[in-house]
Amino acid sequence: DAKTTQPPSMDCAEGRAANLPCNHSTISGNEYVYWYRQIHSQGPQYIIHGLKNNETNEMASLIITEDRKSSTLILPHATLRDTAVYYCIVRVTGGGNKLTFGTGTQLKVEL
């Protein structure tokens, strides 16, 4: 399984863009990059995923480098409600479609 490396914590001012990096240098060609977040005491929430192209949805944008060894999740206008632990996950192949979570990045959005 490809492993991911994320900074343990980041701060962001409300209204500014939050850019959360993730390294996955051992990713395989058929593995997706997924992002989830977990607000304290709640179940993880799906944000976005991609294979090699950049992706955007109503929550965030995902930028994947051309060599696919790293990616960045962008929250364009962070709010206090975006304070959460953000997990970057590379998809395990086969085996019932599993996800393996690391320790993630604690994002704190402040006034």
Next chain:
Amino acid sequence: SQTIHQWPATLVQPVGSPLSLECTVEGTSNPNLYWYRQAAGRGLQLLFYSVGIGQISSEVPQNLSASRPQDRQFILSSKKLLLSDSGFYLCAWSRSSTWGNTIYFGEGSWLTVV
């Protein structure tokens, strides 16, 4: 639309007592189902997953077991709880194909073993 429900939301159980956490998914058929656990201050750990009725795969040896008696029902059990079983338990589901399917989580169940 699809929904996932798990219960109870919180419970406090004495050491040595049995456990049963239930999870059901609505609005889809033949989903893949998962049980995760999150100990205090730790990341999520996959405990079990199932690709069909009666098909259970265990990721880590432990004091827990899982069963899937119906297509959209997943149960986490223990015969005798240990203090180390305390944690936040999450049920999750995904559509049943190999690639690119998102996993969706329930709201979780807080278990405190005393």
